[in-house]
Amino acid sequence: MADDELITLAERHGVATRYTDWRGQEVGVKRDTLVAVLAALGVDASSPAPPRPMLPPVVVVRRGLAARFARTWAGEPPELSVELDSGEVVPFVEDDLPLGWHRLHARQGGMQETVSLLVSPRALEPPPKTWGFTAQLYSVRSRASWGMGDLRDLADLASWSAGELGAGFTLINPLHATEPVPPVGPSPYSPMSRRFAAPIYLRVEDLPEYAVLPPDDRERLAALSAPLRDADGPLDRDAVWTAKLAALELLYRLPREPEAQRRYEEFRGREGRALTAFATWCALSEEHGGDWRHWPAQLRDVGSPAVAEAADRLAARVDFHAWLQWCLDGQLGAAQRAAKDAGMPVGIVHDLAVGVAHGGADSWIHRDLMAPGMSVGAPPDEFNQRGQDWGQPPWHPHRLAEAAYVPYREMLAAALRHGGGLRLDHAMQVSRLWWVPEGGSPADGTYVRYDRDALLGCLVWEAARAGAVVVGEDLGTVEPEVRDDLADRGILGTSLLWFERDEQGRPKAPDRWRETSLATVGTHDMPPITGFLHGDHIALRDRLGLLTRSPVEEADDHRRQLTDWLALLHAEDLLAAPPDKIMRALEDGSSAYDEQVVVALHALLGRTPARLIGISLADAVGERRTQNQPGTIDEYPNWRVPLADATGRPVLLEDLAANPRVRAAVEWLPSNPPPGLPLS
Numbered sequence: 001m002a003d004d005e006l007i008t009l010a011e012r013h014g015v016a017t018r019y020t021d022w023r024g025q026e027v028g029v030k031r032d033t034l035v036a037v038l039a040a041l042g043v044d045a046s047s048p049a050p051p052r053p054m055l056p057p058v059v060v061v062r063r064g065l066a067a068r069f070a071r072t073w074a075g076e077p078p079e080l081s082v083e084l085d086s087g088e089v090v091p092f093v094e095d096d097l098p099l100g101w102h103r104l105h106a107r108q109g110g111m112q113e114t115v116s117l118l119v120s121p122r123a124l125e126p127p128p129k130t131w132g133f134t135a136q137l138y139s140v141r142s143r144a145s146w147g148m149g150d151l152r153d154l155a156d157l158a159s160w161s162a163g164e165l166g167a168g169f170t171l172i173n174p175l176h177a178t179e180p181v182p183p184v185g186p187s188p189y190s191p192m193s194r195r196f197a198a199p200i201y202l203r204v205e206d207l208p209e210y211a212v213l214p215p216d217d218r219e220r221l222a223a224l225s226a227p228l229r230d231a232d233g234p235l236d237r238d239a240v241w242t243a244k245l246a247a248l249e250l251l252y253r254l255p256r257e258p259e260a261q262r263r264y265e266e267f268r269g270r271e272g273r274a275l276t277a278f279a280t281w282c283a284l285s286e287e288h289g290g291d292w293r294h295w296p297a298q299l300r301d302v303g304s305p306a307v308a309e310a311a312d313r314l315a316a317r318v319d320f321h322a323w324l325q326w327c328l329d330g331q332l333g334a335a336q337r338a339a340k341d342a343g344m345p346v347g348i349v350h351d352l353a354v355g356v357a358h359g360g361a362d363s364w365i366h367r368d369l370m371a372p373g374m375s376v377g378a379p380p381d382e383f384n385q386r387g388q389d390w391g392q393p394p395w396h397p398h399r400l401a402e403a404a405y406v407p408y409r410e411m412l413a414a415a416l417r418h419g420g421g422l423r424l425d426h427a428m429q430v431s432r433l434w435w436v437p438e439g440g441s442p443a444d445g446t447y448v449r450y451d452r453d454a455l456l457g458c459l460v461w462e463a464a465r466a467g468a469v470v471v472g473e474d475l476g477t478v479e480p481e482v483r484d485d486l487a488d489r490g491i492l493g494t495s496l497l498w499f500e501r502d503e504q505g506r507p508k509a510p511d512r513w514r515e516t517s518l519a520t521v522g523t524h525d526m527p528p529i530t531g532f533l534h535g536d537h538i539a540l541r542d543r544l545g546l547l548t549r550s551p552v553e554e555a556d557d558h559r560r561q562l563t564d565w566l567a568l569l570h571a572e573d574l575l576a577a578p579p580d581k582i583m584r585a586l587e588d589g590s591s592a593y594d595e596q597v598v599v600a601l602h603a604l605l606g607r608t609p610a611r612l613i614g615i616s617l618a619d620a621v622g623e624r625r626t627q628n629q630p631g632t633i634d635e636y637p638n639w640r641v642p643l644a645d646a647t648g649r650p651v652l653l654e655d656l657a658a659n660p661r662v663r664a665a666v667e668w669l670p671s672n673p674p675p676g677l678p679l680s
Helices: 003-012 031-040 068-072 151-165 208-212 215-230 237-252 258-288 305-313 315-341 361-365 397-402 406-417 452-466 480-488 529-533 536-543 551-571 579-587 594-606 617-621 653-658 660-666
Strands: 018-020 026-028 058-062 079-083 089-091 100-108 111-120 130-135 169-172 193-197 347-352 374-378 388-392 421-424 432-437 446-449 469-472 493-496 517-520 612-616
Touching: 003 031, 031 374, 031 432, 031 446, 058 452, 111 452, 130 151, 130 617, 151 169, 151 315, 151 347, 151 653, 151 660, 169 421, 193 258, 193 315, 193 361, 193 406, 208 237, 215 237, 237 315, 258 305, 258 315, 258 361, 305 315, 315 347, 315 406, 347 406, 406 421, 406 452, 452 469, 452 480, 469 493, 480 493, 529 536, 529 594, 536 551, 551 579, 551 594, 594 612, 594 617, 594 660, 612 617, 617 660
Parallel strands: 058 111, 130 169, 130 612, 169 347, 347 421, 421 469, 493 517, 517 612
Antiparallel strands: 018 026, 079 089, 079 100, 100 111, 374 388, 374 432, 432 446
16 A cells, blocks of 8 residues: 555544654654554455444534534435433434433434434533642551551541641542452552452451451451551552452351342442453453463453353352452442541542553453554653553544443443542543554554544543542643643643743743642652652662763753742742752752742642642652652562651651641641632
8 A cells, every 4th residue: 555545544544644742843653553553443454445424433412512523424414313311202402402321313315323422511510729638549558557558548538638637639549450369560550440449458347247257357367467567668569468368258258237238239230241240350360360361262252151151160259359349339438428528529539540451351351442452652752762651452442432432431430439530640541542563662653543522521421420520631742622622621631830831941930820720749750849859860760770861961950940940939938048048958968948848839839720739648748759760660669659758757647647747738728728828
């Protein structure tokens, strides 16, 4: 096929043939990449294109706006009617249609088509202006948790920060399902399933079955948990899950009261085939390992007779893993209730990862909806000049649409069931993803487009049903129209202080920040404030061989940027000491001004018009270590750093109430401002 024909074919199927890189330069996509991506999409270049249907597989209408699909009609528009979810058939009149899912019928000449129709709210209601802690839950240990933070710790953190400090939300890392048996992957952003949660976050003692345990069994569980509570150093998920799994198996075997059994059966009925398939994957993983691609061939198809036979044989283990999800449903609900009962207007904000592991449950259950031979990643940028390959299969955009986005919708509904909000990691997942052919370099990938109207419509509908706020992490290389589209639908963006600069590269004054955003100083992929002040990240990246410039150049650039921010804080009357004095102290290794700068940066966030302000719990206690160092796997203890102060001394959940740094870090925020300080 000639190059121009290949380009035309790729563009017809939403595959980018050119893109703008982080330098603002246009880059052409390699021919081999286009061929590989089209093959993954199932495009046969040698066959004539099939007749174009009148309607897309799913039509999304925003209440009060004209339907965009009208632009795809050829000739006279078809006759349209709507079969409501009640069964009533009515003419297609957009403003008169009730919100929700219906069926759209189109008739034109001798052709007739029926597709799914979603009538979505025009936009989400804006949240109140408030602040909350952002936390990596696993790192927030208490004296009662089994070596890592759990759902009871979450409930306690939310209720304490709301009742004592006036926090309006608590934003946490993804709680997505991990491997059912060790080894347990540490990254919350590379899960086995985004539809279900990880039982490692259960508080064993809060399960009803624990209350009826005989004394001998309680002693056994105490012996399992004691070494975990006393453990020091990086978090050991394998040890935690090994102990909890033994405890949960013991509780599962206890007789269940009739009322509890009835509620459990209702839960299984509500979750249906999705839960059964996930629990079956867990049971098979216990026998064959956590990567289904290495299972016997007859077990790799979720719908095969061999899988059905195995599920029957392993019925007890399938039921055990389904029961774990029921337990999680209860404790997730308890955490959100605790947050709301303490006065939080939003409550728990959950995090949605971009994708799942290639060998995980979701990619097994929805194998036909994934693009084969592809991984999701990111093109080269200033911080990762080789690009990134996240090792996650992308949704096949057309097959997902043909499935009426049901797996996507169910995933959103599950994430929002027991939360007041949802953060989308890498918000571009609703518009386009960077596909990398397996075995190739991330730099040799390309963007593949998704139906943004449909994905955003599903998201807004599910969030509106839950009364939830949605935050999109719209950082990096983002199409400008995506940010506009998110804002137009009431979805907040993300504003990171260190990246908020004006056209001349100077720190942006607080009154020039976006209102429709979650404003924070940094993210989990960046060093905490105290570590950043002292340039810890430069030494770390140099030691790990991640720098693209010399350490001297990095230090000079860091010094310039930090001086700029200190100057702004000084000009805003948030720092009494002049920038040069603080910089000299930092260069001498002094921590004399660390806490003052932390408080000033958070006070600056309080002066922005941002609807939500996120305060990293690690920043508040003075932690210096980053949670995740991009570009590494085992070279750094990513996602295994327990919460500690600037000296490395562990900070437990019970220590927060008496920690003066924590209170100082949030005293100037919107829900608890000092007299006379403007809110924006």
